[in-house]
Amino acid sequence: MTSDAKGWTKFGWQGINMDIPADWSLGAISGDKKEGYLRLDDADMPRMEVKWRDAQKGTPALPDVVQKYLDDLVKVVTKKKVDIKTENGFDISKIVRPLPDRDKVIQGFYWKSSTKAYGMATFCRECRRIVILQIVSPIDTDVRTLISRVFSSFEDHAIGGADLWAVYDMNFKVPSEFHLKDQKLMPGYLQFSFTREDDSFALDVERWGLTDVLLRELTVREWYEGQYASRLKGNKVSFEEVELHDHTCFKVSGETGRWFHEWRLALEKLTRSKTPTHMHSVFWHCEESKKIFVVNMADRDPINAIVSYVASHVKCHENETE
Numbered sequence: 001m002t003s004d005a006k007g008w009t010k011f012g013w014q015g016i017n018m019d020i021p022a023d024w025s026l027g028a029i030s031g032d033k034k035e036g037y038l039r040l041d042d043a044d045m046p047r048m049e050v051k052w053r054d055a056q057k058g059t060p061a062l063p064d065v066v067q068k069y070l071d072d073l074v075k076v077v078t079k080k081k082v083d084i085k086t087e088n089g090f091d092i093s094k095i096v097r098p099l100p101d102r103d104k105v106i107q108g109f110y111w112k113s114s115t116k117a118y119g120m121a122t123f124c125r126e127c128r129r130i131v132i133l134q135i136v137s138p139i140d141t142d143v144r145t146l147i148s149r150v151f152s153s154f155e156d157h158a159i160g161g162a163d164l165w166a167v168y169d170m171n172f173k174v175p176s177e178f179h180l181k182d183q184k185l186m187p188g189y190l191q192f193s194f195t196r197e198d199d200s201f202a203l204d205v206e207r208w209g210l211t212d213v214l215l216r217e218l219t220v221r222e223w224y225e226g227q228y229a230s231r232l233k234g235n236k237v238s239f240e241e242v243e244l245h246d247h248t249c250f251k252v253s254g255e256t257g258r259w260f261h262e263w264r265l266a267l268e269k270l271t272r273s274k275t276p277t278h279m280h281s282v283f284w285h286c287e288e289s290k291k292i293f294v295v296n297m298a299d300r301d302p303i304n305a306i307v308s309y310v311a312s313h314v315k316c317h318e319n320e321t322e
């Protein structure tokens with residue numbers, strides 16, 4: 001619920017983010033932070049493709065990167081016996097104002113077939129990512145304003161040490177050392193699972209819809225205790241009420257029992273892996289958006305600031321006071 005009045009919203013994935021029209025939604029996604037692909041569609045057609053990968057040494061030759069991209073496209077289109085005209089080196093600054101920040105090398109391109117597309121390949125000297133973006137549109141539509149806003153707002157690395165994740169009207173920030181390991185994107189339930197490289201403790205950000213049904217006969221705390229019973233079982237758990245996002249939220253801390261510590265030490269000797277001893281959750285019901293948000297992390301530390309940071313950086317409803 002983060003779209004603005006003019007129908008724009010933020011999209012964020014793997015450190016890449018930009019403004020997009022609110023009626024564009026995720027059509028395809030693959031890869032990870034190092035290399036990946038995604039596509040955004042409107043109700044009628046695919047509208048935007050984004051490809052990214054980490055560059056090898058030195059400064060890559062973006063004209064060659066774009067040429068390869070266009071050559072691949074021409075191959076596909078020619079097979080379908082459709083004509084295509086391409087322009088590698090299209091002056092994108094004619095449309096996009098301002099261009100993304102000065103620390104990037106930019107190569108514009110354009111193609112025209114039964115549809116048309118404006119594209120931009122970028123290399124960022126700071127994060128060393130190569131990104132190719134293109135926006136496709138019907139042939140007779142003036143899309144200059146659209147392209148300018150999307151490309152101008154494009155960012156390819158985290159600002160302030162946290163990545164913005166924004167998809168399906170979910171919008172939150174996670175410290176950049178966490179990598180997305182798994183995601184579940186279902187109509188009534190979104191789950192994003194992250195881990196760090198130096199341990200394998202999971203940080204989960206979840207959003208449940210259909211709260212009219214879920215909370216018909218339960219308080220949100222009763223629902224949480226039922227839904228996450230296995231997580232809570234065997235833990236010494238405490239619940240604390242905190243104010244966040246204009247809601248009363250619950251902060252949960254749990255510590256595994258003594259029997260578990262003994263078992264854990266034995267297991268760690270055998271496997272040389274770390275096992276978590278604590279769990280930390282923050283959860284709340286957002287009445288405005290009719291959603292339940294749950295942020296949870298397994299940890300070895302009785303104190304955990306990450307869960308609180310992520311919970312406070314979830315945008316749960318529009319016009320919430322900062």
Ligand SMILES: [Zn+2]
Pocket residue numbers: 124125126127128129156157
């Ligand atoms: Zn960058």
Ligand SMILES: [Zn+2]
Pocket residue numbers: 245247285286287288289316317320
């Ligand atoms: Zn809310």
